[in-house]
Amino acid sequence: MYKLKFFLCYISMILAGVKHVCSEEPYESRYMEERLLEKMTEIDIKMQIALGKLDKMEETKNRQRGGVSSLLTSGPRALLVKDLEDDGWEMIFRATAGNGQSAYEAWTTGVGTCVDKPISMARSYASHYRNSIILNWANIGIKYVKYAYYDGTQEVAYVIFNASGSDMNSWFDKTRVISSSFSDLTTANNFNYFSIPGEFISGHRARRFLINKHYGGCDSDRGHLVVSENEPINTCNWDKHPTYPQFLYSKINSADYWNRRMFGRADYMAIFIKTN
Structure with missing residues (x-):
């Protein structure tokens, strides 16, 4: 003692x-x-x-390490990227809401992107992340692609595609859908737009990565997912946001009316691939 x-x-x-x-x-x-x-x-x-x-x-x-410092917030710990990469998935792209940079240009050309993979999905205004492996798409043997939205500490929407024989843009197609978080987003359903380039509005392509069900005038427009990149002249209220890009998603289990402002705004859009 x-x-x-x-x-x-x-x-x-x-x-x-x-x-x-x-x-x-x-x-x-x-x-x-x-x-x-x-x-x-x-x-x-x-x-x-x-x-x-x-x-x-x-x-x-x-x-x-991902670029700009994250905004410190209280509450549950942010999702870690390594936890999202279970079961063979690999995140090759992540676009950040409100950072003023085109998500479409980042995906297709790599302009203004960061090559350092983010550690977590904590809210930030970092540059979009893009893995250079995208340039070698045809030779990687990609079997599946997951397109997903993240808001706060949770995944809020996703679509999984059959990517066999695809290129870096053709995987995003209705005929390749395997599963999704929406009951009416399947190969059996009809869409007026299902496209990465999106559509022209007043001479501008404002709606990218667009999965839309129906157009019938602003108040009748219904869809699932869209990347809103800018505000065209004389367009709908659902295209107007204080900052861009914005990742809009239906908050119900199916397509919803965009102009009723019931849609959600995600912090991130991410793309994952799987080769086995």
Whole structure:
């Protein structure tokens, strides 16, 4: 018991710089034991605070690796990319809402993209991420593509495609749909647009990666997913946003009316591939 108390006192002296605590025999006074325990408690608290600061520094560093620092938010921990890449999936592209850069141009040309894969899906205004493996699409042996939207800490919409024999754009087609998060987004359903390039509106292509069910005037337009990239002149309210791009999705289990503003706005759009 004496050796244990002396050892604890010695460790405390080294960590805290306390010399006088161990200057008397450990068994001479209960007061000295209490003082020692107090000092050790103080040291433990300081160490926990220091470790907490180190964890925050590491988290900030990881967020900054993707480009611009993430906005710190409270609540559940953000999704980690490595957790989304289970079962053989690999994220090769991630577009960020509101960063002012075209998601379509980033996907098709790589303009303004970052080559460093993000660590997490924590909300940020980082550049779009693009893996150069896209340029070698035909030789990779891609079997499946997953197109997905992420909002906060959850996946809010997805479509999985059969990508065998496709190129970097032709996989995005109704005839290739295997499954989705929407009950009416299947090969058996009809769409007036199912296209990565999207459509011209007032001379501009504002709606990219467009999966739309029906057009009948702004209030009757119904769809599932769209990347809204700019605000054309004389267009619908659902094309108008404070920042671009925006990743809009139906919040119900089927196509919904865009102009009723019931759609969701995702933080990210991501594309995954699987080769086996």
